[in-house]
Amino acid sequence: MTAFLESTDVPHRHVTAADWENIYIVGDPHGCRAELDTLCAALDLSDDDLLVFVGDLVRKGPDSKGVLDRVRNAPNMLTVRGNNEEKLLRGDKTLEELTDDDLEWIASLPVVITLPDTLVVHGGIDPEKPRADHSVDDFQNTRSLVPGGSYDPPYWFEEYAGPERVFFGHTVLEAPIVREHAVGLDTGCVYGGELTAYDWRRDELIAVSAAETVVDRRDEKFIEPTQSIDAEYTCVPK
Numbered sequence: 001m002t003a004f005l006e007s008t009d010v011p012h013r014h015v016t017a018a019d020w021e022n023i024y025i026v027g028d029p030h031g032c033r034a035e036l037d038t039l040c041a042a043l044d045l046s047d048d049d050l051l052v053f054v055g056d057l058v059r060k061g062p063d064s065k066g067v068l069d070r071v072r073n074a075p076n077m078l079t080v081r082g083n084n085e086e087k088l089l090r091g092d093k094t095l096e097e098l099t100d101d102d103l104e105w106i107a108s109l110p111v112v113i114t115l116p117d118t119l120v121v122h123g124g125i126d127p128e129k130p131r132a133d134h135s136v137d138d139f140q141n142t143r144s145l146v147p148g149g150s151y152d153p154p155y156w157f158e159e160y161a162g163p164e165r166v167f168f169g170h171t172v173l174e175a176p177i178v179r180e181h182a183v184g185l186d187t188g189c190v191y192g193g194e195l196t197a198y199d200w201r202r203d204e205l206i207a208v209s210a211a212e213t214v215v216d217r218r219d220e221k222f223i224e225p226t227q228s229i230d231a232e233y234t235c236v237p238k
Contacts (some may be wrong), residue, residue: 030197033070
């Protein structure tokens with residue numbers, strides 16, 4: 001795993017699992033600070049527990065600066081750089097509340113975080129492409145395997161067969177995807193869904209319901225999971 005990452009120019013960070021009591025991997029917050037605070041409280045998060053985000057801390061929601069500040073200032077929170085962070089760095093989108101120092105921090109973020117037998121990315125992995133050939137854009141934006149078909153099946157996670165288990169966001173889901181080699185966690189908090197965390201050690205899901213629908217999204221832009229395996233699921237209502 002590490003060798004493949006070292007053979008590319010893609011920024012990555014390895015996490016030593018033994019350093020942490022509990023490890024949670026969290027779906028896209030999109031500026032929903034209140035829901036993030038509620039999730040942390042539901043997890044009873046301590047300084048010995050680690051939160052790893054799949055990216056897209058910012059944009060669309062009501063408090064991008066609040067989410068970014070909480071993650072940035074917490075020694076037990078890490079995130080990969082999502083496509084919405086990348087849009088800020090490219091100048092395609094702007095957030096006036098973010099400082100130059102905030103943007104420098106975003107630029108320093110890894111695109112891949114590794115744990116034992118685990119990759120955390122924002123978008124996904126192209127099972128049809130050698131790992132060493134993956135670009136930042138591949139890890140941030142892979143979804144459909146149809147050229148130009150962003151929400152047209154088949155999706156990468158339907159074809160991917162490991163060896164690592166890949167945790168991802170980016171693709172908005174009606175419910176989490178839990179497969180042997182792929183776990184999708186973007187359950188559309190900013191669209192009135194949930195903010196979902198996966199307990200990496202116990203294979204359990206914990207979610208909090210969104211307090212409001214900040215952005216309306218068409219039904220066809222939510223993907224219904226298929227062939228998920230069982231995982232214990234707890235949802236904290238709004």
